[in-house]
Amino acid sequence: MTDLIRVVALVGPTAVGKTELSFTLAERVDAEIVSLDSMQAYRGMDIGTAKPTAEELARVHHHMIDVSDPTGDVTVARFRDLAREAIADIASRGRLPLLVGGSGLYFRAVVDDLKFPPRSATVRTRLEAEADAEGPVALHERLTAVDPVAAGRIEVGNVRRTVRALEAIEITGALFSEFDSSWDRYESIYDLRAIGLSRERPVLYERIGARVDAMLAAGLVEEVERLARAGLSRNASQALGYRQVLEMPEASAGELRDEIVRATKRFARRQEAWFRADPRITWLDGGRPDLPGAAEAAGGF
Numbered sequence: 393m394t395d396l397i398r399v400v401a402l403v404g405p406t407a408v409g410k411t412e413l414s415f416t417l418a419e420r421v422d423a424e425i426v427s428l429d430s431m432q433a434y435r436g437m438d439i440g441t442a443k444p445t446a447e448e449l450a451r452v453h454h455h456m457i458d459v460s461d462p463t464g465d466v467t468v469a470r471f472r473d474l475a476r477e478a479i480a481d482i483a484s485r486g487r488l489p490l491l492v493g494g495s496g497l498y499f500r501a502v503v504d505d506l507k508f509p510p511r512s513a514t515v516r517t518r519l520e521a522e523a524d525a526e527g528p529v530a531l532h533e534r535l536t537a538v539d540p541v542a543a544g545r546i547e548v549g550n551v552r553r554t555v556r557a558l559e560a561i562e563i564t565g566a567l568f569s570e571f572d573s574s575w576d577r578y579e580s581i582y583d584l585r586a587i588g589l590s591r592e593r594p595v596l597y598e599r600i601g602a603r604v605d606a607m608l609a610a611g612l613v614e615e616v617e618r619l620a621r622a623g624l625s626r627n628a629s630q631a632l633g634y635r636q637v638l639e640m641p642e643a644s645a646g647e648l649r650d651e652i653v654r655a656t657k658r659f660a661r662r663q664e665a666w667f668r669a670d671p672r673i674t675w676l677d678g679g680r681p682d683l684p685g686a687a688e689a690a691g692g693f
Contacts, residue, residue, distance in 0.1 A: 396583040397483045400691040401491040403428070403499055403667050404589035405660035406632075407599040409678040411442065413589065414492040416684045418452045421490075421693045424482045426475055427456040428493025428502065431631040433471065434462040436619055439612045440633035442603065455482070462619055462628040469508050472501040479582070496666030503580045509560035509571050519555045520626060534558065541569035547662070552630055578672055587690045588673040590664070595679065600656045604633070608649060613637050632656055 402410050402417070418425055427433070431441045435458040444454060455478035460466045479489040479502075493499065500506060523531045528551045535554050536543040538561060546553045557568040564571070591599065616637040619628075629638055636652045643651070667673055674690040676683060 396581070397479060397489070399479060399489045399491060399503065399580075399582040399584050400693075401428075401499060401503065401584065401586040402589070402687070403492075403496070403586060403673065404494060404678070405596060405663040405667075406494050406656060407603045407660070408494075408589045408591050408596060409599075410492055410494065410589055411444070413678075413683060413687060414490060415448065415452055417687055417691070417693075418490055420684065420688065421488055421691075423488040423490040424453040424455065426478050426482070426489050426491045426502075427454060428475070428491050428495055428498050429456075430466065430468075430471060430495050430498050431628070432457050433459045433466045434628050435460065436615070436622075437462055437628065437631065437634070439607050439610045439615045440631060442607070463623045463625055465625045465627045467511070468497060468501050471498055475502045494663050496663060496670075499667075500575075500670075503582055503584055504577075505579070505581050506575060507571070509566075509568070510563050512559060512563050515559050515562055516555060519558055520551075523551045523555060528554065531555070531558070535568075539567045539569050542567065545569070547658075550630075552627060578670055580672070584672065585691045586670070586673040587687050588667050588675045589678040590675055591678045596660060597657055600660065601653050604649060604652050604656060607633060608645070608652075613648070632659055 400417075400423070402414050404410055414425055417423065429441060431437055432443045433456055434441075437443070443457065449457065456471070456475055459474060475491075475498075479491075482489040491499065491502065519531070528549050531551065531554050532543060532546070532548045535546070535557055539557065542557045543554075546557065560566075560568045560571060612633055616634050619634075620638060624634070629635060632655055633652050636648060636655060640648055640651060676686050676690060680686060
């Protein structure tokens with residue numbers, strides 16, 4: 393009999409149907425939801441993150457929603473610490489922590505004993521300024537020259553992760569890709585069951601398009617403009633949808649919509665690749681008619 397806290401996770405790409413299923417499961421098994429969506433942690437970033445509404449939050453108790461102003465950064469380490477505190481609190485009250493989200497990095501940071509390289513605000517600020525001056529491609533090429541393995545794992549346009557890798561290399565003198573072998577081990581600090589939702593690619597893409605249309609109709613552009621006036625941190629400004637609105641102020645509605653859809657499809661493919669590498673995840677078709685029952689069985693409820 394294990395002394396580890398029992399945790400169930402529901403993961404998968406964006407728009408696959410995690411939110412709908414999570415509410416059904418939480419109500420069936422007396423669970424509280426711990427969001428693994430790093431951008432839902434920011435107050436005011438509601439439409440573009442598909443954040444649960446006030447009515448939905450009243451229906452099922454959520455954690456890790458609105459824990460920071462978007463002017464600040466929620467680092468992976470801080471997110472991990474806050475999420476683990478929430479998990480311990482839920483378990484202490486005899487309820488089940490149900491982790492829900494599409495960020496593979498934040499999922500593993502919370503459930504596994506991973507080590508993170510040290511940080512330096514001075515080094516990071518300088519690298520971010522160099523990224524602004526030279527552009528993301530030049531910065532990524534610099535990383536490729538010193539750590540091609542790490543560069544191969546980071547998308548060229550992902551300035552935040554490129555800066556993080558170069559920051560760690562400069563501080564530690566070690567390759568970012570070799571910093572910690574714990575990333576290659578899938579050993580949780582919890583008694584973990586993980587369920588992955590998938591859809592056929594054409595179906596997922598159709599759902600992504602519909603989601604983007606709904607966000608734009610709900611006022612995504614206005615939300616981003618309002619937040620930008622108040623100030624968005626670099627991390628918050630890189631969120632899907634928000635980044636495209638900020639970078640394409642003169643775009644037509646159709647051009648903006650198409651670019652957000654393209655970026656979201658790319659992101660969904662990366663999400664799937666990340667989660668498919670985790671052998672602990674039991675995969676279910678998000679469109680199967682008996683999905684709630686199948687998910688209960690997969691989660692060991």
